[in-house]
Amino acid sequence: MEQEFLLRFLEIGAIDLKGDDTKLEKLRSTAKDLSATLRKSPSKTTSFTMVATDPNVAATDPTIEEAMAFLRKQWETVAYAFSARPVGILRAILLDAIVQAARSDDAIAVAFVNTARNALSHAETSDEAEIWRDAIGEIETKVDARAEIEWATPEMITVDPLQYTPPAPVSTDYEAPTVDQSALRENIFSAAGPWGTNNPNPYQSSQSQHWAPEFANKMSVAIAEVLNEMAEGLAPAPVDLSGPLSTLAKAVTAHVDKALSSFSGATAGLQRRTNLLWWKEALYSPSAHASYLDLPPFEASALMALDLHQQVPTYSPASVSAFLREAIRCLPIEKEEGQYNGERDVASLVYDARTTAFMQPFRTLAAQYAPEPTGRGTLLSLIGHPRDSGAIEATTLRDLCGVDASSKMTPSEWGTYLFRELQSARAISGSPTKRVKKN
Known part of the structure; x- marks a missing residue:
């Protein structure tokens, strides 16, 4: 039975409705309406998720405003039921709507899982940790099941039998030719002597020296004409095989195409894994046309996130993020003035991502995926739409992305964070990747 995450918040005391089931039904209806809206506009998944994960989100955030408007439709007096805007209730409603x-x-x-994993690493949700773990676990299991279809390599490839139906035999009315015995008898009788009516033999058998040759001539003609007529009747009718052979050729071609397609699909997962291993060992960036080893580690990790994102499909197992983390750990960590430089604050990382020349390919894709920042959103919005080259204020960074400017990240954490944002953005951006809905 599917969990109702709205009730989970009630169970831990994050929502207090004082046992009023009527109010609970209003919250359920609101969650259902928001879920329907999200299915119509999947691009809202990121902002919905980031707001739902942050207990400290501003009460004036646009997503909070939207959720409150939906709640008012079901509960007209909600503003009078609480001393302040019920952000905790709205967050619970949002999570339930997203999961639905x-x-x-x-x-x-895909967007929910990747966004939630990023956001929760910078949110204070210790009281809700089990709820979020269960929500992410359920949906991530669903994503992994879908990803297995695109990444699997079966042990055996099965091709259906050739689909070809031979044409039905052509039935023709056949009448075997017969000898007209009466006519043949008349011809033989005429050949035997002068008494016949059909070109008679002028000689009688007593005149053997003349009769026999004439008889032979006339008899051979009479019998030959009959046999020739029979032979003409036995001649086979012409058969046109072009149609059946053309149909057979098309069936064989379709069968071969299907077999090749099955082979290609079956080996796609293996080929993808092989390419990823080659990429990890080569440590070469196709987007920057340079070795990751020749770049600063944090720029290299961001470009590795970009390059991996472009090599894998939207529906990828959770282990791909772990693969990226291990690949980034192959990079050398620099030291500056004898100090360990394995971590940097988010503010400086975002600044470099918005200004560094090597990050231009990343900024280009980020601008395609994410709109300009308005309310809670992703780092992609800030990176892809640098209105100016100045540093972003700490309060602005927190309000727009839910991350403290002073938060520290390692290269592997930075790259993994950006990779999840890219995967999430592509899933809901209306990209060529076909989205699959289940009724």
Whole structure:
């Protein structure tokens, strides 16, 4: 039975409705309405998730405003029921709505899982940790099941038998030729002597020297004409094989194409894994046309996130993020003035991502995926739309992305964070990757 995460917040005391089931039904209806809206506009998944994960989100955030408007439709007096805007209730409603939508839409599921894993690493949700763990676990299991289809390599490839139906035999009315015995008898009788009516033999058998040759001539003609007529009747009718052979050729071609397609699909997962291993060993960036080893570690990790994102499909198992983390750990960590430089604050990382020349390919894709920042959103919005080259204020960074400017990240954490944002953004951006909905 599917969990109702709205009730989970009630169970831990994060929501207090004082046992009023009527109010609970209003919250359920609001969650259902928000879920329907999210299915119509999957691009809202990121902001919905980031707001739901942050207990400290501003009460004036646009997503909070939207959720409050939906709640007012079901509960007109809600503003009078609480001394301040019920952010905790709205967050619970948002999570329930997201999970409902993610259960029926694979793209929303991808965006939710990647965004939630990033956001929760910078949110204070210790009291809600088990709820979020269960929500992410359920949807991530669903995403992994979908990803297995695209990444699997079966032990055996099965091709269906050739589908070809031979044409039905052509039935023709056949009448075997017969000898007209009466006519043949008349011809033989005429050949035997002068008494016949059909070109008679003028000689009688007593005149053997003349009769025999004439008889032979006339008899051979009479019998030959009959046999020739029979032979003409036995001649086979012409058969046109072009149609059946053309149909057979098309069936064989379709069968071969299907077999090759099955082979290609079956080996795609193996080929993808092989390419990723080659990429990890080469440590070469196709987007920057340079070795990751020749770049600063944090720029290299961001570009590794970009390059991996472009090599894998939207529906990828959770282990791909772990693969990226281990690949980034292959990079050498620099030291400056004898100090360990394995971590940097988020503010400086975002600043470099918005200004460094090597990050231009990343900024280009980020601008395609994410709109300009308005309310709670992703780092992609800030990176892809640098209105100026100045540093972003700490309060602005926190309000827009839910991350403290002073938060520290290692290269592997930075790259993994950006990779999840890219995967999430592609899933809901209306990209060529086809989204799959389940009714």
